[in-house]
């Protein structure tokens with residue numbers, strides 16, 4: 385196996401990654417998430433940039449964005465950029481305070497491919 389091929393790690397079977405769903409896996413020391421949207425299959429760091437919730441634990445694809453179940457931050461799967469930062473909970477002061485715990489920041493993204501029936505992620509990308 386070439387060095388190039390060794391970079392790709394299997395995350396899950398392609399058939400297990402349904403439309404608008406998210407799957408996660410720990411590879412080495414990193415937790416990654418893969419998701420299928422209308423635009424394709426994408427891979428990101430799995431930990432929400434707000435308070436490190438694993439996004440595959442209840443995360444949803446909504447309007448093409450990956451939404452964290454904890455405080456509803458959402459990200460664009462293609463480049464990991466923030467769509468919305470910690471809009472919940474909606475109690476005015478508490479919600480604002482939580483949003484300010486960390487500055488909005490993007491998820492790291494990885495190259496993803498489907499090969500031989502598996503979704504694979506390039507950990508060096």
Ligand code: FES
Nearest residue numbers: 432434435452455
């Ligand atoms: S941990 Fe994800 S939005 Fe707060």
